[in-house]
Every structure is written in structure tokens, then in C-alpha cells.
Amino acid sequence: MNAIIVKDVWKEYDGRVILEGINLEIAPRAFVALVGPSGCGKTTFLRMLLSEERPDRGTITIAGAPLPREPGADRGVVFQRYSVFPHLTVLGNVVLGLELKAAPLLGRLFGSSRRAAEDEARGMLAAVGLAGSEEKYPAQLSGGMQQRLALAQALIAKPKVLLLDEPFGALDPGIRAEIHVLMQKLWHERPLTVVMVTHDLSEAFSLGTRVIAFERRRNEPSDGGRYGATITRDFEVWPKRIAGEPRPSKKKTMPGRDDPVPSTGSLRDDPALQGDTP
Amino acid sequence: MRLINRRPAPGVARLLALIPFVLVVVAYLIGSGIRLAENPSDKLLPSFASFAAAINRMAFQLDPRTGDILLLVDTEASLYRLFAALAIAVIIGLVLGIVIGLLPYFRAGLGSFVAVVSMVPPLALLPILFITMGLGEASKIALIVIGVAPCLVRDVALRVGDLPPQQSIKAQTLGASTWQIILRVVLPQTLPRLIDSLRLQIGPAWLFLIAAEAIASESGLGYRIFLVRRYLAMDVILPYVAWITLLAFLMDRTLAVLQRRAFPWFEAARASG
Structure with a gap:
């Protein structure tokens, strides 16, 4: 159905190959995390999925149809910055998606249709934990809240595919862990295929169903930029995460990078000595 | 402590702000006193008493010849021209600026044209305006528009271009x-920035207005100044200059307040880049 199929995609900038020979099939409802060193073209790949860039060679299809030539409401996006509109309130930012759809001429709703749209937007804001901040402007929100708003704004347009470009990269670890929980919840609840670019491996593995690494196989100065990055690793995350079936939260065996230090049950530095002192 | 780290207390800051004004007035009084002591009928630096008399004559008495209060008539005529011209310039600036800044086809077609037109010295076009549009209001308004609009167009186009590209992608x-992108994303974010550049254009707008009024006019603040110049009437010219300065200053403040009130999001958004 809504699978994204990427066939032999190449991308060059000014004679430098950025991406070469990308072949990828993304199943519907997957949560794919793209990782790789900076400059490896993972953001370029995301921009191609967004139709902001076009591949020089190869094809990308969604649900069997070639990717439209410009961004559209079928693919939502959250960037690291500048995702929300500074001149609209929190509520206005979310209502905007509904207004644009319903009012082609004025881009604004009035009266009862506006109230209906606002109610829907309030519901969405509550779902991302922004209830009570409706009348604030984005500049009054913290970074984490701005990204929650960006998620709400993207999801109100009901995209089939959600593209995330290092969305949580600028957030503090604690805030990031909270928004990861939210991201998981949203992905389970809504019919979304998610493609996320991140430079944080632990984020990739804690959110994704599949982690894909982009890398240049050769990167010598003497190559003259003729070797681009391609997919070098493709992990299925285990145990399998299945959209819509959140696992009951179980104790993790190993603490994540952003988790608090686990308690060993004693204040001693050396737990090995515990219990069996001679 | 280093000079860069020393800050005046609020009261001291206000006092410091007053000092240059006081100094100018004092310098004038001294100069005027010296000249008037030598020649009581000196016209170059008249005393404050003759200013008061001139202000009273221009602003509070009916002119015996026309039966009008001259300052009022002059101010009305000048402000009408100025506001009409600024309104036209703002509309041109918004429309052309947004399409040039946002739409690649218009940028390719009009961008360099506007850049070249904005370099034409407007005063050099004044004779052409007088020839083609006559000596009436139209040519004066046109001069201000020609002087101000290209700058507004270019500034708006730059500001539109400065909007993060993510916003346009996001809207799509x-x-x-x-x-819809123009109406809901670009225009509302351009208006407060337009106010910034309009504030900067108030000075040039007055310049073109007074130039046009000086050359061919029957009313207006600039007309009056250049009329009474024939009689060396410094007692009228200086209050008129002060009045024009005050009007321009008030316009600037009004725009600043309007920007804060009408676009409460703007200051914080600008600060957070």
C-alpha cells in the first residue's frame, strides 16, 4: 500500500557526488532512523523524500506513484529549527493546517467552522502535552515545547508520511527523553510512516523499527568527490517494534545514554564486595 | 572599571540625553545675544521673543491676506502629500517586494530592474515629472513615491528572502x-519589517517633499520656508524647521509603537533569530 520505494537514487552537487546507488524499501507504518556521519547526505536524502530536492538519477515512489515534484500535505515535516511560524500563537500554528485546507482563498476560517477547527487543534495540542499554552507565541516556549508544537502542527494535516530532520537534536537530554516517549505514542496511535534523520545512535535505536546507516565507502581527498555515500548498514531493531502495539514498559536491562544512573542499592563504590565480605 | 562597563543610572541617563539639546540652545542664545547687542535689527539669529512673535503670527493668527492660519494650512498640505505618497509607496513596496522576494520568476524578471531604478536620483527626475504631470499635487506625490518606493521594494524583497526556507516548505x-503562503506566512511576517524600513524612509520622504514644494508650490511647509527666505525671515524658518522635525519624530515614534502593539510576537521572534 503506502510503501516508499527508492530505486538506484543518485544525487550530485556541483560535480560532487553526495549519494550514490541508494536502494531502499520502507514498509508502511515503519519508523526508519537514518544515521551517519555529518555530511554523509542523510539530510539530502530526507529533502528528496520531501520533494525539496530531486534525485539526479533513480526514482522514488510512494504507494506506487512517483513522488510529486513539490512538497505537499501527504508528507509532513518537523525540522530542527524554524518549523513553527513565529507570528502565530500556539493555537494559530495548529489551526493553520486546517484553515489552509478548508479556505483556499482567504486561508482563514470564521464563525462555527473556525470554532470546530480550534476544538480539533486543542485536542491535538492536548495530545502533545501543550494544553494551557494555546495563546502563547512560539518564542515564549522552550525548545522542547516548540518541537511538540511542530509535531502537533505537522500531524493536524494528517500526513501519511512524517519526515523528521534531527528534530530533537537541539534539546537537553531530559527533555529529549520526554519527547521520545511522546514520539513513540504518536507513532503508535496514528497511521504514520516515519523517516527520521538523527546523529544520535541511541535515539535511532530507541525510537526506530529500523536503523539505516549512510556512509561513504571511499572518502579520499584524491577522489575528487566522485564517491558518494550509500547505505552501508540496515538493522532491523530487535525485539521488533510493531506500530499500534506499544509494549508494556518493562525495566530496561541497560540504562540509555540519557537515563539517570541506575541505583545499585548501596552507596558503596564497589558493588562486587557486597555481601560476601570475608 | 573599563569605560565599556560603566552604565549611567536611569536619572543620569535622562540628564545626559538632555545635555546636547541644552547646549545647542545655550550656544544659540549666546550667538544671538552677541549679534543682537551689535545690531538690534539683526535677522540672522533672532531672539526668542521674535520667535514667539513669529509663531504667534503663523500658528495662532489668521493671515490678513488669505484669512487662514498659515501653519495649519501648510501642515495640512504637506502631510496630505506625504501620507498619500507613503501609502502608495508602501503598497508598491509590499506587492513588488513580496513577489520579487518569493517568486523566482519575478525575481529573475524584476530584481535587477528595481535595483537599477533605485539608483536613479529622484530629484533628477523632478523636471520630467513637472513636464509630464504638471505642477499640481501629482508630480510632488510622484517624486516622493519614486524616491521611497524602490528602497521599500528592495528591503521587503530582502526581508522576504531572509525568511527561513523551512517555513515555506512547512507551509507546503x-x-x-x-x-495562501503569501497571505498567511509571508505578508504577516513582512509587515513589522516593513515598518522598520518605513521608519528609515521618513527622512528621505520629507527631503523629497520639501524639495518639490520649494521648487513649485503654493502651499506647504517647504513652500513657506523657501518663500520667507526672500525676507531673511529666520524667525519663521527656524520654528518651521523645528515643527517639521517634530512631525517627523512623532511619525517615527508612532510607527515604533504601532509595531510593538500590532505585532507583539515580533520583538521576541527577532531576538531568537
């Missing part, structure tokens, strides 16, 4: 058409 993923 919400299903916005080009028209």
Missing part, C-alpha cells in the same frame, strides 16, 4: 498554495 506540507 500543510497544503498551502502560493497565494
Whole structure:
């Protein structure tokens, strides 16, 4: 159905190959995390999925149809910055998606249709934990809240595919862990295929169903930029995460990078000595 | 402590702000006193008493010849021209600025044209305006528009270009058409920035207004100044200059307040880049 199929995609900038020979099939409802060193073209790949860039060679299809030539409401996006509109309130930012759809001429709703749209937007804001901040402007929100708003704004347009470009990269670890929980919840609840670019491996593995690494196989100065990055690793995350079936939260065996230090049950530095002192 | 780290207390800051004004007035009084002591009928640096008399004559008495209060008539005529011209310039600036800044076809077609037109010295066009449009209001308004609009167009186009490209992509993923993007994303974010550049253009606008009025006019603040110049009437010219300065200053403040009130999001958004 809504699978994204990427066939032999190449991308060059000014004679430098950025991406070469990308072949990828993304199943519907997957949560794919793209990782790789900076400059490896993972953001370029995301921009191609967004139709902001076009591949020089190869094809990308969604649900069997070639990717439209410009961004559209079928693919939502959250960037690291500048995702929300500074001149609209929190509520206005979310209502905007509904207004644009319903009012082609004025881009604004009035009266009862506006109230209906606002109610829907309030519901969405509550779902991302922004209830009570409706009348604030984005500049009054913290970074984490701005990204929650960006998620709400993207999801109100009901995209089939959600593209995330290092969305949580600028957030503090604690805030990031909270928004990861939210991201998981949203992905389970809504019919979304998610493609996320991140430079944080632990984020990739804690959110994704599949982690894909982009890398240049050769990167010598003497190559003259003729070797681009391609997919070098493709992990299925285990145990399998299945959209819509959140696992009951179980104790993790190993603490994540952003988790608090686990308690060993004693204040001693050396737990090995515990219990069996001679 | 280093000079860069020393800050005046609020009261001291206000006092410091007053000092240059006081100094200018004092310097004038001294100069005027010296000249008037030598020649009581000196016209170059008249005393404050003759200013008061001139202000009373121009602003509070009916002119015996026309039966009008001259300052009022002059101010009305000048402000009408100025506001009409600024309104036209703002509309031109918004429309052309947004299409040049946002739409690649218009940028390719009009961008360099506007850049060249904005370099034409407007005063050099004044004779052409007088020839083609006559000596009436139209040519004066046109001069101000020609002087101010290209700068506004270029500034608006730059500001529109400065909007993060993510915003336009984001709007498209919400299903916005080009028209909707202009209406809901670009225009509301351009208006407060337009106020900034309009504030900077108030000075040039007055310059062109007074130039046009000086050359061919029957009313207006600039007309009056250049009329009474024939009689060396410094007692009228200086209050008129002060009045024009005050009007320009008030316009600037009004725009600043309007920007804060009408666009409460703007200051914080500008600060957070």
C-alpha cells in the first residue's frame, strides 16, 4: 500500500557526488532512523523524500506513484529549527493546517467552522502535552515545547508520511527523553510512516523499527568527490517494534545514554564486595 | 572599571540625553545675544521673543491676506502629500517586494530592474515629472513615491528572502498554495519589517517633499520656508524647521509603537533569530 520505494537514487552537487546507488524499501507504518556521519547526505536524502530536492538519477515512489515534484500535505515535516511560524500563537500554528485546507482563498476560517477547527487543534495540542499554552507565541516556549508544537502542527494535516530532520537534536537530554516517549505514542496511535534523520545512535535505536546507516565507502581527498555515500548498514531493531502495539514498559536491562544512573542499592563504590565480605 | 562597563543610572541617563539639546540652545542664545547687542535689527539669529512673535503670527493668527492660519494650512498640505505618497509607496513596496522576494520568476524578471531604478536620483527626475504631470499635487506625490518606493521594494524583497526556507516548505506540507503562503506566512511576517524600513524612509520622504514644494508650490511647509527666505525671515524658518522635525519624530515614534502593539510576537521572534 503506502510503501516508499527508492530505486538506484543518485544525487550530485556541483560535480560532487553526495549519494550514490541508494536502494531502499520502507514498509508502511515503519519508523526508519537514518544515521551517519555529518555530511554523509542523510539530510539530502530526507529533502528528496520531501520533494525539496530531486534525485539526479533513480526514482522514488510512494504507494506506487512517483513522488510529486513539490512538497505537499501527504508528507509532513518537523525540522530542527524554524518549523513553527513565529507570528502565530500556539493555537494559530495548529489551526493553520486546517484553515489552509478548508479556505483556499482567504486561508482563514470564521464563525462555527473556525470554532470546530480550534476544538480539533486543542485536542491535538492536548495530545502533545501543550494544553494551557494555546495563546502563547512560539518564542515564549522552550525548545522542547516548540518541537511538540511542530509535531502537533505537522500531524493536524494528517500526513501519511512524517519526515523528521534531527528534530530533537537541539534539546537537553531530559527533555529529549520526554519527547521520545511522546514520539513513540504518536507513532503508535496514528497511521504514520516515519523517516527520521538523527546523529544520535541511541535515539535511532530507541525510537526506530529500523536503523539505516549512510556512509561513504571511499572518502579520499584524491577522489575528487566522485564517491558518494550509500547505505552501508540496515538493522532491523530487535525485539521488533510493531506500530499500534506499544509494549508494556518493562525495566530496561541497560540504562540509555540519557537515563539517570541506575541505583545499585548501596552507596558503596564497589558493588562486587557486597555481601560476601570475608 | 573599563569605560565599556560603566552604565549611567536611569536619572543620569535622562540628564545626559538632555545635555546636547541644552547646549545647542545655550550656544544659540549666546550667538544671538552677541549679534543682537551689535545690531538690534539683526535677522540672522533672532531672539526668542521674535520667535514667539513669529509663531504667534503663523500658528495662532489668521493671515490678513488669505484669512487662514498659515501653519495649519501648510501642515495640512504637506502631510496630505506625504501620507498619500507613503501609502502608495508602501503598497508598491509590499506587492513588488513580496513577489520579487518569493517568486523566482519575478525575481529573475524584476530584481535587477528595481535595483537599477533605485539608483536613479529622484530629484533628477523632478523636471520630467513637472513636464509630464504638471505642477499640481501629482508630480510632488510622484517624486516622493519614486524616491521611497524602490528602497521599500528592495528591503521587503530582502526581508522576504531572509525568511527561513523551512517555513515555506512547512507551509507546503500543510497544503498551502502560493497565494495562501503569501497571505498567511509571508505578508504577516513582512509587515513589522516593513515598518522598520518605513521608519528609515521618513527622512528621505520629507527631503523629497520639501524639495518639490520649494521648487513649485503654493502651499506647504517647504513652500513657506523657501518663500520667507526672500525676507531673511529666520524667525519663521527656524520654528518651521523645528515643527517639521517634530512631525517627523512623532511619525517615527508612532510607527515604533504601532509595531510593538500590532505585532507583539515580533520583538521576541527577532531576538531568537
